[in-house]
Amino acid sequence: MDTRYNHKDIESKWLSAWQAAKDFKPASDKLAASDNAAAAIAADNTNADTVKNAERFSVVIPPPNVTGALHLGHALNNTIQDILVRYNRKLGHNTLWIPGTDHAGIATQAVVEKRLFQDEKKTRHDLGREELVKRIWKWKDEYEARITGQLKSLGASCDWDRQRFTLDEKCASAVRHTFFNLFKKGLIYRGKRLVNWDTHLRTAVADDEIYYETVKGHFWTFKYPLADGSGYIPVATTRPETILGDTAVAVHPEDDRYKKFIGKTLLVPFVNREIPVIADGILVDREFGTGSVKVTPAHDPNDYATGLRHKLPMINILNEDGSLGENAGEFAGLRGEKARAAVVEGLEKLGLLLKVEDHEMSVGKSDRSKTTIEPYLSDQWFVKMEDLATRAMLAVENGEVKFTPARYSKNYLNWLGEKRDWCISRQLWWGHQIPIWHTTAEPTALANRTDIHYFQAENGEWLVCSLERDLSENEVEGLTLTRDPDVLDTWFSSALWTHSTMGWHGAGKDTSDLQKFFPTSILSTARDIISLWVARMVIFSQENLGEVPFKNVYIHPTVLDGQGRRMSKSLGNGVDPLDIIEKYGADALRFVMASICTENQDARLPVKKETLENGKEINTSEKFEIGRNFGNKLWNAARFLQPFLDGGSTPLAATLCAATPPAGTPRNAPFDSEPALEDSWILSRLNTTILSVTESIENYRFSEYTSILYHFVWDDLCSRYLEIKKGSISSESGTILTQALYTVLDLLHPVMPFLTEELNEILFPNSERVILRAFPKANTALINPQIEKQFEAVFSIVEVVRSVRGRYSILPAKKIDLHLKTELNVEDSRNIITDLAGIEKFEFSATLAKPNFCASAVVGIGEVFIPLEGILDKATETARLEKEIEKAKQFLVSLEKKLSNENFVKNAPPSVIDGERQKIATQKDIIEKNLQALKEME
């Protein structure tokens, strides 16, 4: 074995080994495959009944967008999922993890369109729908392959044969069925609605796809003239160009300034339309601006609501590209700032402009195109949320779906509580095209078809929905059927992910995978899509299958850089998981990702630039060294042990490697004679570790999981046990050491799969692969707090000696003597002390006389003397003793103060009081002994 763990070849080796052995497949698949060959079952060590009765554990991956490669956030989330999946697989559960990717409608189309323009100076309209979609599929294939490669490099143990894509046939079928059912139930409707219009992409975007920017604008106040020429109402606006679409001016019903105008008629400048002055207490805030508001229902959400209340006409003044349309009269064709300036200039010329003020306002921008959002009136499809949302809320309220950390259920409930209808149409070409055909008259020929449903819309046209088959233009004689050009919001298909991936295409759990694996066990995801995705998955699962899609939702922290900023391309602070895998290894990456998963909402990772040996410049973080170093530590512990195992041929190895029962269940008495203290101790520690590791994973405490193993391996196993034993490996200690390491491989496998599998092969070549063999169970009979305490007491003597060595720079190779004054018989700990502290002669007794020229220290079980003739420095020793005394005195004072408090003695539990009394005695003892030592120093 090399002195260092080299991850590179090992990782690819195990990736192919697991793949070849179909280790990522659920046990039930293997059973089915070997139905005809009973021998195969035996060979596979898979018991048919065990599999059939096994609990199931299933996860569907949050499908990464095919817009680009995976980042560190994905690495983190998929590490978490893989830990859970590997852990449950080792528990013997019928375990399945379904991978896949998301078509990410707007984002992907935008990326491809952008590239199209950069490379060929073409827009999508130059290509046409079919060709553009073809190009996007090509992009998708490229990135899907890249993403899949990344996930594999990470070690994600997904069943790659079940990989899905949100636009593939299975998913499309699920989408069609869902849409059809909702349509038939009347839960999908169409109507003119005000939407957020992205004028660049020419599509509606959801509220959640908008971010707001504060910009410096102006506040224009102008005169709104009365139609009869008798005066005007002053009106202020930040968007003067929308005057052209005004259909009313609103004032507060109780505003004395404007009461008299209510019901009168105004004249819209430029277009000379007559509009009413209306009273509306909801829209108008008397204190703000002029206290009067121009109402443009087609271009402002509040005005839109007002328009509905007062049944006002809605006049659209914009074209799809954001330029002013024919309703804008003389201004038609102008757009953006130019349009605004022109209108302002016009108002000024007409003498209507009263004043211009600076005004800060926030403007909605599109996430995707970064251009200003225009509220825009257009035909859209919606899902009615009222009832769906209520049911989905119930699932969390009654605990059917549980969030971890629990606080996130509030996000979910608050958002669903608003019950806003969901706009599901997008004016894009990349996505699931809405399965609706428009026609002018009732298609009676289709009336009795169960796979077709239609109805007449508000505007008189007929809307035909087809379940499976696309309809042709002349499907119905005498009518022309035109397919709706829109596609569905990406989240519509994402919301089906838990069951579309399992082949749902109609009512009930009618396919084998759904029977076996739905609902899933857990969803691990980021907090910013709790509403967009998590809530909608619950809704659609309940709707389609009458069941929640998952029992648990784990919300992982967001990875930020050292300054607390999100990682992004534009900031240049993003870390590429593949760079980290290359430099530190996948296990190191995984270990660190898990270790930062606390209950916190963020996890900071200081990022620094670095140039690799091959000249490549990467972003990295020193944090990953922890993972790499830890892996190396374990590697070297194994390297030490290897000669004693001798490839499984020694008697020692034979007991452990042939049949594998010892894993995690050390025999109660693996000894012929009484076990040594350190042996009982490490067995107690090992079994304690098994318990706490199990508890950590079960409760999604991933940081705790890694830290428990880190300290067990590094401190307990290596720094202590191995250091005690290294000089003389006996059959017993070899057994224990082997057992401990064997168990650690199992405990650590979920987070460090490659290293553990490799070490297992080297050390225990005859044993089963770590990925498949059982997760350790603790033998609680071996957990002994008393022994652990005793060991600590002995170890503190070692620490005292080491401290003295440090103080006087005594080289490790130089042995020194040690005298311990104690009432106890520490003969059984002799080797611990002599080996770890480098002791030549060790004496102990209750009546030991203090030697001359020695350093001394008080320990739990007595007093330590270390003769240092010729080395001892009086001043150093005196100073140290005085410091010890001072510390003990301070502590003593606080203890005495506490105990002299009557209320404390009266109210505190006796055990606490006893504890405090004990401490007083201890401190007094320390002071006394150290004082004595100080005196003898002179």
Add this chain to the structure above:
RNA sequence: GGGCGUUUAGCUCAGCUGGUUCAGAGCGUCUGCCUUACAAGCAGAAUGUCAGCGGUUCAAAUCCGUUAACGCCCACCA
């Protein structure tokens, strides 16, 4: 405006049921070591008004209130 989170060593963070096993870990810093598993290592050392204020309690980093700073989500801004 509504909701949530964070504030503990120079840095990144633990500390879940209040009590010196609670003031911790890793990194960094300092000292000494190439001690035949590991220098990606070993042994030692230094470092903190647990953000401020107030309260509950015999007892508060921990519970409650409040202030401040930073951050996230939602809503709104004529």
